[in-house]
Amino acid sequence: MSILKGRHLRLGIVALGLLAAGAASTRALDATTRVTQLLSTGKTVMDEPIVYPTSAPARLTTAIVEMAPGAETGWHTHGVPLTGLILDGELTVDYGAKGTRTYKKGESVAEAISIPHNGKNTGTGVMRLFVVYMGAEGIPTSIAAKQP
Numbered sequence: 001m002s003i004l005k006g007r008h009l010r011l012g013i014v015a016l017g018l019l020a021a022g023a024a025s026t027r028a029l030d031a032t033t034r035v036t037q038l039l040s041t042g043k044t045v046m047d048e049p050i051v052y053p054t055s056a057p058a059r060l061t062t063a064i065v066e067m068a069p070g071a072e073t074g075w076h077t078h079g080v081p082l083t084g085l086i087l088d089g090e091l092t093v094d095y096g097a098k099g100t101r102t103y104k105k106g107e108s109v110a111e112a113i114s115i116p117h118n119g120k121n122t123g124t125g126v127m128r129l130f131v132v133y134m135g136a137e138g139i140p141t142s143i144a145a146k147q148p
Contacts, residue, residue: 038108046112053136061133073119080135089127096148116145
């Protein structure tokens with residue numbers, strides 16, 4: 001293992017430990033490194049409890065979703081818990097009867113799992129969303145759904 005990879009691994013382990021322990025929102029690791037907690041929750045934005053799939057080996061998936069202005073995700077649910085961070089732009093999510101919510105650059109969300117929703121880029125530029133799916137092998141991260 002290279003020194004650089006070893007340092008990143010150690011910093012990652014320390015950062016995960018700080019987040020798991022409910023660290024303050026911003027905490028310095030040393031003079032050049034800072035960890036800023038974005039979200040810590042046991043429930044989704046729609047107040048669903050976050051429950052991890054246990055029917056298969058764990059599968060962690062990360063992605064960057066990019067959407068042009070006016071583009072939509074289409075109605076869907078998720079087979080697994082997930083969290084996202086808006087990197088650029090604005091995303092408005094329609095949760096049907098539960099209303100809509102708009103997320104902007106720098107905001108993080110624990111997305112709804114079983115409640116159908118549709119995301120739309122309501123900004124003027126490309127919306128970029130970093131997403132982390134906490135799933136299991138063979139379980140889809142997104143499932144097409146009918147509009148409620």
